[in-house]
Amino acid sequence: MNSSTARPPAPHDHTAEPGDSTAARLLAGWHSTGRPADLTDHLGRHGPPPVATALGSRTSMPLVEAVASAGLTGRGGAGFPTARKLRAVAERRGRAVVVVNAMESEPASGKDQFLLAVAPHLVLDGAVLAATAVGADIVHICLPRTRIAQYRRLSIALVDRHRARLDPVRLRLHALPHAYVSSESTALVRWLNGGQARPQGSPPRTHERGVARRPTLIHNAETLAHLALIARHGPDWFRRTGTPDEPGTTLVTVSGAVTTSSVQEVALGTPLATIVDRAGGPTEALRAVLLGGFAGTWLSAEDVCTPLTRRDLAPLGAAPGAGVLIALPHSACGLSETARMLAYLAAQSAHQCGPCHFGLPALTEDFTALAAGHADPDLLSRLHRRTALLPDRGACRHPDGAARLAASALHAFADDVDQHLTRDVCAAARRPAGVPVPPAKPPETWR
Known part of the structure; x- marks a missing residue:
């Protein structure tokens, strides 16, 4: 295996192959030792967490300013500038709240699980630093309740930090219902406020009034780990890799x-x-x-x-x-793979608005018919119309993602679309599925 890679964890397996890597930053400790870093390992490698107003010997810039200079953007999917989110919460009145979004509900993703398994204290350092920067007195760490082993390991990490008296703010670990949309920021806030882990599209925005009606900063695990390294090494160090416009x-x-x-x-x-x-x-x-x-x-x-x-x-x-x-x-059918993913996404919706309740099942039904070669004359025009109508109409971005997946499949597999519509399904459609997709069933609970 290449030295900059590590095998993602299976549901109860956080092992991977180590190696030396000059590119590794978040995973540097793992690559050098081949084992997860406990608190002693972490402090030996990185030293104690710097406070938000004194970022170590390499810079005296306040944390928000340093993050802005570094050009760090969120690694959870949207790519929003991290410093802007920090400022938006810091400028609000009253005590703030920080939420670590470690739900990682995307079925094909294992990066945050792996990062928390091998370098949990880097993520926790970033969360505490963010809390001191925005004036928060508590950090909520959100994990899916299905990942029992991950919850236990992180609980031990929190106990170790408490005994070492590292953190000036409280850290609380939570186990949430595991659904595709329960990782959406407003779903986390809704659940922490005693409701269901479903997105809530109406204002106010979370940075204005979130958990306990307080200004709330929500970042995913990887983003906070980068923040912890910027606090220690400064923005110039962060920008030494990546591109000028998108560093790190x-x-x-x-x-x-x-x-x-x-x-x-x-x-x-x-x-x-x-x-x-x-x-x-x-x-x-x-x-x-x-x-x-x-x-x-x-x-x-x-x-x-x-x-x-x-x-x-x-x-x-x-x-x-x-x-x-x-x-x-090349031996797989992209249309069949996409139809299975769409069926999963439709089943995982919160069914709170028209695009999810009606639009996603209709899109899935049509795409499944296309994949199976059961096309009617209006099928393709209907699919194009539905993929254009779904975005920007839901309470959250869940319908947007499904529409993007479907529309891109129609484009990328245009030759297969033509064959499925006019002749018969491609030979690849008769082969076993290649992309693992969870069962298309609704979440067991939202609480």
Whole structure:
């Protein structure tokens, strides 16, 4: 395995292959030792967490200013500038709240799980630093209740920090219902306020009034770990890798038709083809890659040389998203794979608004008919119409992601679409599914 990669955890397996990597930052400790870092390991490598107003010997910049200079953006999917979120909460009146979003409900992603398994204290340092920067007195850490082993390990990490008296704020660990949309920021706030873990689209926004009606900062685990490193080493260090417009490294979960499924830490701007090569290369010729996960974008094999930046991917209608890359082999049917993903997304909706309650099932039904070769004359025009109508109409972005996935499949697999519509399903459609998709069933509970 390439030295900058690590195998993503299975549900109860957080092992991976170590190695030396000059590119590794978040995973540097793992690559050098091959084992998760406990508090002693963490403090030996990184030293004690710097306070928000004194960021160590390399800079005296306040944390928000340093993060802005570094150009750090959120690694949870939206890519929003981290400093702007920090400022928005810090400028509100009253005590703030920080929420660590470690739900990682994207089925194809394992990066945050892996990061919390091997470097939990880096994430917790970032959360505490963010809390001191925005004037918060509590940090809520949200995990899915299905990941019991992860919850136990993080509980031990919190006990160790408490005994060492490291943190000036309270840290509370929570186990939430596990559903695709329960990782949405307003769903976390709603659940922490005693409600269901479903998105809440109406204002006010979380930075205005979130948990306990207080200004609330929500970041995913990887973003906070980057923040902790910027606080220690400064923005110039952070910008030494990546691109001038999109600096730093990012974690990517690579799976599908590759030799070794892995979590990689790569510099932004790394070509997608290089990321595939670092996973041992494709196991056969590729038909396409899915970038961003089930709510992402299919890209044709001709596009795999594109650099992993928002700027380079935007002309293709794609974005890095939550850091997922699935390689689809030429022997697979992209339409069949997409139909299964859409069925999962439709089942996982909160059914709170028309686009989710009616639009997603209708889109799934039509796409399933296309994949099975059961087309009627109006099917393709109906699919194009529905994928155009769904975005920006729901209480959250869940319908947008499903529409993006479907629309990109119609484009990337245009030749297959024509065959499925006019002749018969392609030979690949009769082969076993290639992309693992959870059962298409609704969440058991939202509380």
